[in-house]
Amino acid sequence: MNFTREDWTLFRNMDTLPQKSGVAKHGIPKLVAKELTDNALDISDKVEIEGNYRNFTVWNDGDGIDPEKLGELFSINRPMVSSKLLRLPTRGALGNGLRVVAGAVIATGGKLYVSTHGHKYEILPQDNGTSDAIVVDEYDRTGTKIEVSLGDEYIDFKWAEDAVKFNKGTKYKGKTSAYWYNSETFFELLQATDSTVREVVEQFDGCSSTKAGKIAREYGRNRKSNELSFDESEQLLNSIRQESRPVKAARLGEIGELEGYSSYNKQSGTFALESTKGNYNAKIPFTVEVFTKEADKSSCQALINKSPSIKGIHASESNKKLNIWGSGFDIYLKCTGVEIVININTPYMPITNDGKEPNYRLMAEVIEIATTKAVNSYKRNSGSKPTDGSKRLTQKDVMLNNLNEAVKKASGDGTYRFSQRQLFYGVRPYVMEQLGIEPTYENFNKVITDYEAEHGDIEGIYRDSRGSLYTPHSGTTIPIGTLSVENYQRPEWTFNKVLYIEKEGFFEILKDVKFPERYDCALLTGKGYASRAVKDLIDYLGESQEELTVFCIHDCDKAGTVIYETLQQKTKSRGERKVNIIDLGLNPKEAIEMGLDVEKPDKKKKMKAADYLTPEEKAWLETNRVELNAMTTPQFIDWLERKMHEYDNGKVVPVDEVLKDELLNKVRYFTKSKVRERILQENNYEKQYQQEVISLQSKIEEKELRLKEMVIESLAASPEQIWKQPIESIAKEIV
Structure with a gap:
């Protein structure tokens, strides 16, 4: 006789539930409180938890849960929730959370209530693995409240409290990235939904509705994503990647420095998940944050995307050393009596089983670096300073x-x-x-x-703007500083060159002769040496899928050569540029050939010429210098255009799909304008409009009696407004 059972039945028995939850039997109540809190925090930062260890309640101020879906959400026989297959740096890992909650309620004979959208529902699990949601009371609060009891089981709140405690800092605000999937996982994602190809593509970073339509067009109108073959899914993955760029680890969000902890360190990295039968590997970014503070006994806690990991990290002290280890890493530290918290932010955490046990092996090196630096900083901050004069503070x-x-x-x-x-x-x-x-x-x-x-950039710091960026065709100039670069978005298919100029004064000369527009070349300056923001901007532009060439011009002196060298190469504040930068000069040979005025350098300014120069050039610059300003405007323009022609890659011409989309959009725009004008004329629009305004005259006069007073009241209530905004609101009310 053979017996078979479906996998979901493991959720409804306390002896088998640990296989699906990843924790021992005694830890399941603690996990239930954590899972409910994690779900609440993924919806809203405003979360409240309470209870008496026999009952646990969590509330969030989100939009609430659709009552029609309550039974399905808390059914243990449902498949893994498809949205969890979209990789994002949020708390969920497998989508098992609510099934574990429902299973624990069944296994312990507990109770589960969900209050949302005006009613309180009791969730009643059925023998077939489904659940029913029955209205038992009214609910007069916004958001969602979930109440759970697990029979006689004691509910430990520690993980839930820590989830709230560490819910600080910033969150990831983007979409999932095509670079976070290899060929196999992307194919499985497509197989898990009956959405159309276009609908799936729209979920990815860098894919607007227009781009999604262009990509999906190749697979047929309204074709379902789960109908694609493995080869087609690989082709689709590649197409999405072509429309986006990898997401930097800095965008994933962070907790940031916390009050009560003595030191903090943050490091970032990436790891690869190779495809076994396909052509595309996944590249997963991550950041590691480490917090430390003094403790009677050393300990180490792990968080994943700000939520406590259910598998702890071990810590032991011996011979004035601390050893911390767990699932893939092993670190020895010269320190004792310290509490360490390690938070890993990542869109995908490798796991070893259904129960979310993390595998840190691929991140071990970065974890060790961040932990060691945080502990060293802790020792430096908390260690006592000698008072016998043996070491003087600097x-x-x-x-x-x-x-x-x-x-x-x-x-x-x-x-x-x-x-x-x-x-x-x-x-x-x-x-x-x-x-x-x-x-x-x-x-x-x-x-x-x-x-x-x-240690990396200090979180929250910004550098004042120094320099500017001029964009051709739009005519816009923006200052170059930390904040402006963070918010900058490169306009699509507008320029394919950038010219870095030591002196901003040349901007107006080049703009006057339409140089940026004729060469599709943006103008960039840092007013001398390139600032961190300038280097970050060049790196950002270089990550685009569009072609880009960067040029640099500078004075013919030692400082000018160093300006180019530090713009391209690694410095203390920034690594080497991600895009090659072409040095156009001015160099000694051409300065002499052009007969430009030669000056003697200031001997008081001790500086070495850049290493890339020849010995002859270095020797000449020791006693000579020539400024770009030594050229007349006609000479400068002629010299620059001759230099540009050596490397010019032509005007910007987008790929065929972009050209076709632009043509279609313009035809639609002009057609719409033409039809609108015809309809307005045929229906005597101008006369109707004037008559309508006349009919509203009495309402206008009524508002005019208190107009100034209403504007003042509105501005007092919302001071960020300009006076025209209250006027607009009043006008809408009249109409």
Whole structure:
């Protein structure tokens, strides 16, 4: 006699539920509270939890749950929720969470209630694995409240409380990325939904509705994604990737520095998931945040996307050393008596079983780097300083020892962005109090540059704008600073070249002769040496799928050659550029051939010429220099255009699909305008409009009696408005 059972039946028995939940039998109540809290936090940051260890309640202020779907959501025989297959840096890993909750209720004879959209529902599990939702009371609050009890089982809130505690900082605001899937996982994603190909493509980063339509057109109108073959799915994956670029780890969100912890370090990385039978591998970005503080006994807690991992990390002390290890990594630290929290932000966490046990092996190196740096910072911040004169505190010591407090002060405890100069004034009082000397901003800049080279950019800091970017055809010029670069979006198919100019004064000369438009070339300057923001902008532009060539022009002197060298190569603050930069000069040979005025350099300014020069060029620049300004405007334009022609890759001409879409859009636009004008004329639009305005005259006059008063009241209620906005609202009310 043979017996068979379906997989979902493992959820309804406390002896088999651990196989699906990933925790031991005694940990299931603790997991239930965590899963419900995680789901609430993925919906809204405003979450409340409470209970008495026999009952647990969680509430969030989201839009609520469709009552028609309650039974299905809490059914243990439903398949994995398809939306969880879309990889995103959120708390869910498998979509098993609500099935574990429902299974625990069944297995313990507990109770489960969901209150949403005006009613309280009791969830009643059925023997066939489905659930019914029965109205038992009214509900007069917004959002959703879930109440659960598990018979006589004790419900531990610790994981749920930690999920709320660490729900800080920023969240990922984008869509899933095509680079987060290899050939096999993308095919399985398509097989798990009956949505059309276009609907699926629209879920991906970089794919607007227009782009999705263009990509999906090749597979037939309204074709279902689960009808695609494996080869077709690979072709589709490649097409989506062509319309987007990999998502940087910095976009994934973070907790950021937390009050109560002595040190914080953040590192980022990527790991690959290779395809076994296809052509495309997945590239998964991740960040590791490590927090430390003093403790009587060392411990280590792991979080995944800000939520406690159900599989803990082990910590043990021996011979004044701390060993932390777990699922794929093993780290030894010269430290004891420290509490460590490790948070990993990633759209995909490799797991070892249905129960979400994480596998950190692919991230082990970055975890070790971040943990070691955080612990070293903890020891530096908390260690006592010698008082016997054996080691004298330096300005750098004091600045770094008090950097975290200065960041908190400058940012309003993490609420606002802040400038580097504001941060300087945050550490200045500590230096003056402890050393009795006035710190200099120049020295502070050096300390911060070295610090960020080791630890990464200080979260929340921005550099003041220095330089600008001019975009051809649009005529727009934007300042180049941290915030403007973070928010910049490259206009599609507008320019394929960028010219970095040491001096911003040449912008107007080039704009006057339409150089940017004739060459489809954006103009960029950092007013001398390129700032971090300029380098970040070039890297961002270089990541685009569109072709791009970057050029640099500068004075013919030692400083000019270093400007190009540092623009291209690695510095303390930034790595090497991701796009090759072509040096157009001015170089000594052409300066001499053009007969330009030669000056003697300032001997007081000690500087070496760039390493890429020949020995003869270096020797000449020791005693000579020529400015770009030594050329007349006709000479400068002629020289630049001759140099550009050596490398010119022509005007921007988009791919066929873009050209066809643009033609169709323009035809539609002009046709729509033509038809609209004809309809308006045929229906005597102007006369009807005038008559309508006359009919509203009495309402207008009524509002005019209190118009100024209403505007003042509206501005007081919403000060961010301009006076025209209240007027617009009043006009809409009249009409």
